[in-house]
Amino acid sequence: MPELPEVEVVRRGLAATLVGRRVDAVVVRERRLRWPLAADFATRLEGLRIKAVERRSKYLLLRMDGEGGLTLLVHLGMTGSLVVHPSPAPAQRKHDHVDLLLDGEDGSRVLRYHDPRRFGSMHLFSGEDHRQPLLSALGPEPLTDVLTGDWLFERTRRRTGSVKQALMDNALVVGIGNIYANEALFRAGIHPDRAANRISRVRYGRLVKEVRAVLTEAIAAGGSTLRDFVDARGHVGYFQLDYFVYGRAGEACRRCGGVLKLTRHGGRATVYCSHCQR
């Protein structure tokens, strides 16, 4: 479950309950994730204490204590979830691939990784983040000051592809998946097919503003909406946000009443209003 707001909601839940706990044991039931789980995955983690839970793009980073400065890097893919259960954990379901058994003064816990499609991943690494191959090529975070309209404008001067594809390119800016790309473009009044190098500096400023707004609102709503989104306490997602376009092809535009259109960009569904978006 995927987009940045969902991952941020999970991060907050995990940080509140996991920091300070020690990994007593690791149970691996299925190593075949997006990349096979390393052979020494369990033994490297056991005995370490969780120092912090951070996020970079849609990756969660569990910082571990100890001289190695180990980090557990987790990506939830499309259908992954990380849920903290009381110990002993409830009966296993299909696709419960990894358990971290954690101690704690208020009782032990089980951090369980569940992922039907196995598009998610778990890696252990030490050293600086930018030396980790999965993190090294990532663009700036959309909710920091690094991302500005100027930043996007200057880096898209030679991009003839669509602005929607550019928005979803993690080397340009991270964390904007299909849902929020659709929404931000609508709110900024920009047609998703428009070439990235044919958008003015001013309009990129507007786009960045709307990207921030839609992501912030989704975080505040508790991680939006995805059908199978589950937060760190196992609460299921709710459909709290009303989308302007995502999932509404063929329905009426909330702004002008026209019929929303459906196309594809890179195999992903794009919904837009040809009247409100130019």
Place this chain on the structure above:
DNA sequence: CCGACAACCTGTGAGC
């Protein structure tokens, strides 16, 4: 360098 597309998997919902 850029962009389109397939691939990685399973589950779900629509349609017949």
Place this chain on the structure above:
DNA sequence: TGCTCACAGGTTGTCG
């Protein structure tokens, strides 16, 4: 009820 098919949040790798 049961079958088949299209599609779903992300990311990587390949090919033109």
